[in-house]
Amino acid sequence: MGSVFAAVLEEIAMKAILRSAALGLAAAMLMAGNAGTVHAAALVQISLWDKGAGTEMPMGLAYAAPGLDLAKATMGIKALPGTVKAGEVTFNVKNDSKDTVHEMIVMYLADPGKQLPYIEAENRVDEDKAGDKGEVSELDPGKSGTLTVELKPGKYLLICNVPGHYGAGMWAEFTVDP
Structure with missing residues (x-):
């Protein structure tokens, strides 16, 4: 039972890491996109x-x-x-x-x-x-x-x-x- 529990915890941790990485990537892309924004006259x-x-x-x-x-x-x-x-x-x-x-x-x-x-x-x-x-x-x-x-x-x-x-x-x- 311990190995099943460890596997579930590992899967949850991996999803959290991937979600965090995806959010970080999205934030970086937004900031990079805004850096080149030309403000309207x-x-x-x-x-x-x-x-x-x-x-x-x-x-x-x-x-x-x-x-x-x-x-x-x-x-x-x-x-x-x-x-x-x-x-x-x-x-x-x-x-x-x-x-x-x-x-x-x-x-x-x-x-x-x-x-x-x-x-x-x-x-x-x-x-x-x-x-x-x-x-x-x-x-x-x-x-x-x-x-x-x-x-x-x-x-x-x-x-x-x-x-x-x-x-x-x-x-x-x-x-x-x-």
Whole structure:
């Protein structure tokens, strides 16, 4: 009887060892698989909007302008979400205008609260001096475009730099968290 009991114990022990080894192998495979996982880019939906080409464009609504009243804006940019984690960010941009060309440019704000460098004669931001990180160039009404960029933590401004549009309030603040 003792040898039968020993054989049963040996079989139980062997099954336990095999099960433990199988679980260990499965765990190792999961960890190895996750090590090569590419994290998906943060996805931001952008709407470029306006109240129509026939609407008078107010000026003086640029970011950080003194006495700024965005309630007067006849065009703008809406970003959802307005905050993402640092890393790869994909902007899906749609020009929701019925009759006006717009674009979206990502600007890094080295000094949040300070106005972007502006070229008065051209009625637009000086992109070279302002920290341009990428753009979806001029989109015809109803058209869409995509931009994927690597962004570090900080404050950004999304702008339309078609002459006059930025000064008419076509910008949105955007935050990248660590």
